[in-house]
Amino acid sequence: MKCEHIRELLSAYVDNMTDAKENRIIAAHLAECEACRHEYDNLQLMCTILGNMGQPELPERFTEEFHKRLLEEKTRLFSAKEFRRPRKSGWVAAGLAAIALTIGIYVSSIIPIGAWIANFDEKPAEKERNNIAIEDIIRSIKGWGTDNNEVVNEVKIADSQKKSPTKIDDEITSNENNAGEKVVDEEPLPVVPKYIEDYATKIKVKDMEEATDQIVQIAAANNLEYKALPYASNAQALSANKSKEVNIKVDKNKSQSLIKQLNNIGQAASPVQNKLEITNEYAQVEEQIYITKKLINKLEGKNELSANEATDLVELKKHLEESYTKKIELDKEVNTVIVRVILEEDVSH
Amino acid sequence: MELEEQLVKRSLQGDTIAFEQLVIQYQNKIYALSYRYMGNEEDAYDMTQEAFLKAYRSLRTFKGDSSFGTWMYRVATNVCLDELRRRKRRIMPLSLDEPVATTDGDELAKELPDTSLTPDIIYEQKEFSEYIQSLLNEMKADHKSVIVLRDIMELSYEEMAEVLNCSLGTVKSRLSRARNTLRKKLEDRELLP
Ligand SMILES: [Zn+2]
Numbered sequence: 001m002k003c004e005h006i007r008e009l010l011s012a013y014v015d016n017m018t019d020a021k022e023n024r025i026i027a028a029h030l031a032e033c034e035a036c037r038h039e040y041d042n043l044q045l046m047c048t049i050l051g052n053m054g055q056p057e058l059p060e061r062f063t064e065e066f067h068k069r070l071l072e073e074k075t076r077l078f079s080a081k082e083f084r085r086p087r088k089s090g091w092v093a094a095g096l097a098a099i100a101l102t103i104g105i106y107v108s109s110i111i112p113i114g115a116w117i118a119n120f121d122e123k124p125a126e127k128e129r130n131n132i133a134i135e136d137i138i139r140s141i142k143g144w145g146t147d148n149n150e151v152v153n154e155v156k157i158a159d160s161q162k163k164s165p166t167k168i169d170d171e172i173t174s175n176e177n178n179a180g181e182k183v184v185d186e187e188p189l190p191v192v193p194k195y196i197e198d199y200a201t202k203i204k205v206k207d208m209e210e211a212t213d214q215i216v217q218i219a220a221a222n223n224l225e226y227k228a229l230p231y232a233s234n235a236q237a238l239s240a241n242k243s244k245e246v247n248i249k250v251d252k253n254k255s256q257s258l259i260k261q262l263n264n265i266g267q268a269a270s271p272v273q274n275k276l277e278i279t280n281e282y283a284q285v286e287e288q289i290y291i292t293k294k295l296i297n298k299l300e301g302k303n304e305l306s307a308n309e310a311t312d313l314v315e316l317k318k319h320l321e322e323s324y325t326k327k328i329e330l331d332k333e334v335n336t337v338i339v340r341v342i343l344e345e346d347v348s349h
Numbered sequence: 350m351e352l353e354e355q356l357v358k359r360s361l362q363g364d365t366i367a368f369e370q371l372v373i374q375y376q377n378k379i380y381a382l383s384y385r386y387m388g389n390e391e392d393a394y395d396m397t398q399e400a401f402l403k404a405y406r407s408l409r410t411f412k413g414d415s416s417f418g419t420w421m422y423r424v425a426t427n428v429c430l431d432e433l434r435r436r437k438r439r440i441m442p443l444s445l446d447e448p449v450a451t452t453d454g455d456e457l458a459k460e461l462p463d464t465s466l467t468p469d470i471i472y473e474q475k476e477f478s479e480y481i482q483s484l485l486n487e488m489k490a491d492h493k494s495v496i497v498l499r500d501i502m503e504l505s506y507e508e509m510a511e512v513l514n515c516s517l518g519t520v521k522s523r524l525s526r527a528r529n530t531l532r533k534k535l536e537d538r539e540l541l542p
Contacts, residue, residue: 011525015499017506039532042541046532050500053478055381056390058397062380066372066398070365073402 003029003036010040014047194282194330197252198274198338201259204346205266208244211343214265215246222258225249242345247338255337262341271339278330285327292320353417361408368408372401375418378502379425385497386429388486396432400425415511422504423512430490477540484534492527499524 006029012018013026030037205211212228219226229245250258259271299305299313353374359367379400384393404411404424411420485493498504498512509520535541 007529008525011528012521015506017521042532042536043528045541046528046535047500049477050481050496051503053481053501055377056384056393058377058380059390059394062376062394062397063369063373066376066401067365067369069398069402070368070405073405074363074365 003033006030006033006036007039010036010043013040014043193279194334195275196278196333196336196338197255198340199255199259199271200274200340200342201262201271202269202342202344203262203266204268204344206346208242208343208345211265212244212246215248215262215341215343218258218261219246219248222250222254224258244343246341246343248341249336249338252335252337255339258339262339266343267346278333282327282330285323285330288323289320289327292316292323296320354413357408357411357413357417360405368405371417375421376401378418379421382422382425382497382502383429385482385485385501386426386433386493388482392432396425396429399432400428403428415508419504419508419511422498422502422508423514426494426498426512430494433490480540484531488527488530491523492530495520495524495527496531500528 006026009018009022009026013023018026030040203211216226216228226249227247229247248258262268296313296316299309299316302309305313353371356367356371360371376397380393380397383396383400384390387393387396400421404421407424411417485496488496494513495509498509499506504512506517506520509524510517513520515523532541
């Protein structure tokens, strides 16, 4: 075998990941070829050095600080609103449901509740990057007219994420006041509480798969978005033997008739109503609109824009557009009821 | 390992104490891993916190077909690489292999930071580790991750395939290429015979 070929195998050879035949060939070659042997020795030496680099010591404050952040996180995830607004793309449009059923993508369209909850705050990668850019823009514009422009730009992104939008807004306002400018925009409107309603209905069924198909067909017949989960999303049901859940989105005024239809599938308990408050999410979107508008005004008020500022302006306008779209989406959510059908296997028959 | 399974299950039901027990078992490893990815203690600390919080949030996606530790390596790897990618977008570090273009179009040969380090200083263990770390910092993400996971954190190829969500074959070839690049750098700087 050629040296070139042997050298490709050396890394795996160091780790004993080559097979017996390769081992024989490599060993024989190394015994004869000094150049390859040199490379092998160096590779081995390098791996040893890397293995001895030692571990840095985790600062002691870690445990306590993590404890605090974990509790905050828990409050967010497990508060009375166990049900959170899912990401749009997690839902399957029921128009496709019938097709999906017949060609068998149905099973693969099942989305685990974990991913669903985890995704609640996580935008798709593209979107997230966009937000980061917007944050940078907001930060740099905020730094205008101050001496510490560079410092502002060097603030780590992680830090900027910790800042609440309100804080940024405060600073903008105070900067403007210092500069003697008038705040032209009206203050954001006080936000009325907003809710997404959610009915949970538990149904005992003989055949889990069949019942799931029936529910999906009901959703399809009514042209409703649905989402099937491999197990029930409430914590107690996780430990139950066999449970499944299908969520269906329906207009508020049609929810009762849907629940009635669903009750034909099996022995149903009376539905429990939950409310998920999305006032905060709603307020955040309104705040984003407010800040973005303000920054756009600020830029458009300038006589001349630098190339960077012109780019920022385009980004800000795009962000404003997106925020409006999000607001419309949220409005739609508010007018929708999510019916959570929890299926449990009836073992009594 | 049954204990770990129970801790995961209890964490899923909202038991933070159970989750903190899991954290204690892995925090040093995850910190060491983050340190190698990020290259400094402060960032490593932040990323360790982020990784565990992210794990808590997405615990339901943990299937239990790998160990919690392996899954945790995966979460932390993604958190660190995402952060590095995010920063790169904004800061645009210069690659050491590329000449620096000056504003009027001339090209300057870039000074390498290591030329001032003589081998005998470098071979002081601490400096040497720091020096290797600086070489790691320059590496491409996919090369860096295999070196860190295999040669520093000592994961098996199978575990690496799970962490990086790729095939064993990819792990093998990527590791081979990454090690070659690093070996050549060390040889060029006469840190290997
Ligand atoms: Zn040879």
